[in-house]
Amino acid sequence: MITERPEDQPPAIEILRGNATEEELAALIAVVSSAYAEEEAGAVAVERRPSAWQRTQRPLRTPLRRDIPWGRFAG
Structure with a gap:
């Protein structure tokens, strides 16, 4: 069983209110992607x-290795 890590999954955008058009969603994705790329490029550990x-x-x-018997207690 292989579980995916959060960093392996693509980010998800969920619209909770209103009706966004395809152009608005594309603009949102472009702005957020650009901001993320800029932040990632400037991040220094x-x-x-x-x-x-x-x-x-x-x-x-x-x-200690518990599988190796020792002394009088080796049985």
């Missing part, structure tokens, strides 16, 4: 560099 404290920390230990 801030890359956070690890602090000196974070660089000196050991990574977390791997989880």
Whole structure:
């Protein structure tokens, strides 16, 4: 079962009131698409560099393997 992520689906426009003509809908789609493309082009993710404290920390230990018996309790 493959579920689609929201970013994989095309945006949906739903008219709740009134009767929009095809020209009005085309104009709306053009304006919204242009604004989205402009915002997407200007978006910059801030890359956070690890602090000196974070660089000196050991990574977390791997989880214990519960499937391997040990000691007197191996049965």
